Amino acid sequence: MGIAELWKVISPAERQYSLEQLAAHSFKYHKRGLRIAIDVALWCFQAKSSVIGDSSELRSLFFRFCRLYGLGIRPVFVFDGSNRPEYKRNRMINTIPIETEFRQQLIQLIQFFQFSQWHAYGEAEAECAMLQRLGIVDLVLTGDSDVFLFGAQCVMRRWPSKPYEPVACFDQTWITDKTGLDRSDLILIALLRGSDYDTKGTRGIGTLVAAQLAHCQFHRSLMDDIQLTGREVPLDNERVQHMYDDLTYELHHNRTQNLSRKHAGVVLDPKFPDFSIVIDFIHPLTNIGRKASISKATRLADNLNQPQEPQWTELARFCQRAFHWPANYLLKRFSSVLFPAYMINTLRRLAASQASVQRPVRLDDYYRDKARQVRQNIIVQVTTQKYLQETQEHVCRVEWDMSCWTEFLQLLKTKLDYTAYLEQFDNSEPEAHLFDQVKRQWVPLNPIRSLYPHLLSVKKHKKEEPFSTSTVFIVPKRRQPL
Known part of the structure; x- marks a missing residue:
């Protein structure tokens, strides 16, 4: 599209x-x-x-x-x-x-x-x-x-x-860096070639020719002014006519040598460009x-x-009804798909909470710091570390405490119907076996380093490599877009 x-x-x-x-x-x-x-x-x-x-x-x-x-x-x-x-x-x-x-x-x-x-x-x-x-x-x-x-x-x-x-x-x-085309150029291409809102375009002008015309920049000052003035200010018809004439002359004579050849037979529509479309692109409602x-x-x-946790009880009941999942089958799917996500998000929240505390510790903190108790109970051991090339980060393999999984299941069970949809799936696998399948997981190293530094004296699985920012989706500083 x-x-x-x-x-x-x-x-x-x-x-x-x-x-x-x-x-x-x-x-x-x-x-x-x-x-x-x-x-x-x-x-x-x-x-x-x-x-x-x-x-x-x-x-x-x-x-x-x-x-x-x-x-x-x-x-x-x-x-x-x-x-x-x-x-x-x-x-x-x-x-x-x-x-x-x-x-x-x-x-x-x-x-x-x-x-x-x-x-x-x-x-x-x-x-x-x-x-x-x-x-x-x-x-x-x-x-x-x-x-x-x-x-x-x-x-x-x-x-x-x-x-x-x-x-x-x-x-x-x-x-812009690779093709020389900015937003106003793409809008001109849409006007010449046709878009979802103007299917005609100009006969004889394909996307390549439209892009070549855009490089001539006859339209840029006019579109910049539209960006500054907004939807309600009327256009300067004389400037519009100048742009129309410049584009026509370029098509017929290739004065700037941006075109691969002359297009003497191409005639722009007398009503070109449709500035209602231009306005809708530059100042969409x-x-x-x-x-x-x-x-x-x-x-x-x-x-x-802000990170948000799902409404686990309601989500489980919704999925049972929408997908016709028996209760034990739902617990199996949620354990395999969502329990690892639940735990890694728990780690992120705990690490963020610890990083945000900048005040001195008071005596009564030791009696009411429930987060510290949670941190002590969440991980049994860290078994190994490695550098994950796919995400360019260091990770470690942890073993969760079974109490975390039990707590997760309790969040799901409250409103499940254990008599519904029993004929839909094999419901025979004992619940106790599910934890063995999810108790170990690879997680980012940073929150473990912050929360459990004493658990990290383990053998590294792979030689560590430095993190490179040259291949990640970093938004560079740019000029103000049109």
Whole structure:
């Protein structure tokens, strides 16, 4: 979706990173989880196309949510608003109707995981881009290239299908450095080539020719002025005509030598450019940008900046009903998928809590410091250490105390129905055997070093290597984007 072949044009700027690598980098350098804006409609469409069966789409999203939680990522799921166009490129677009059982279940799942949601004014990708421009999120996850036209700076193109899988990531600064194209150039390409909102474009102009014309920069000063003046100020028709004439002359004569050849037969539409589209790209209407939404936006930012634990009891009951899982089968799945995530997030919280304490210790602290007692009981031993190349961090293998797992199961059991769905799955595996499968786990070394330094006198599994910041998704300093 978006501009035809735009991904190919900007491909020289592509860098490959795994979700795990980005998440680890955020904790190391920003001391918080990675914040991602997710275009819900596209995400659900991708999930639906990869699964078959009853409730399979929602179940697929559940396992994606588990992965986000385990990596400590703080997502905001952005839903299309009521003002989104019904058609793109003359076709009905994929969206999620408001009054459907799937949408209601998805919203419940988001709430039980304590993730954030946001409802766009119109296009979800415009809202995602604005969230990123305002610094509320670090990254946008979408496959729609229009997100760059709306002003997104950092984009992950698709959801990785397996752990540690590198996926295409883009930053507008990388795009400008590698291709010479900034945001205003991409907007001009959309006007010339056609986009989701103007399917015609200009006959005889493909994406490559449009990109070559963009390098001439005849449009930049005009679009910069539109950026400064906003939606309501009328355009200077004389300047618009100058831009039209310059583009036409360049097509016919190739004065700047930016084109690979002359295009004497190409004629721009007399109404080119459609500045209603330009305005919508440069100044998209969004809920996050409205004054009336300031308090909601503040709450969203606060929620994204703080780690949140799922509502375990409600989440377990929801999954049993939605997926028709017997109670023992649910405990088995939650143990294998979510208990490791639960423990690593417990470590992160304890380490962050310890780091935040800067005051002198008082005598009564020794009588009421429950966190210290938790730290003493959480880990039995650290068995080995190694350097994990996939995330470029040091990790160690720990053995959890069984009381942690018992406590985790108690959070789940309160509202489970032990008589429901018994015919659906094999329910015979004893509960006691489950802990043996999850009691050992690789975890980042830093929180262990902070909380349990006395446990680290163990043999290293692999020669340690220095951490390099040259291959992580670091957003460099940049000029003010258009």
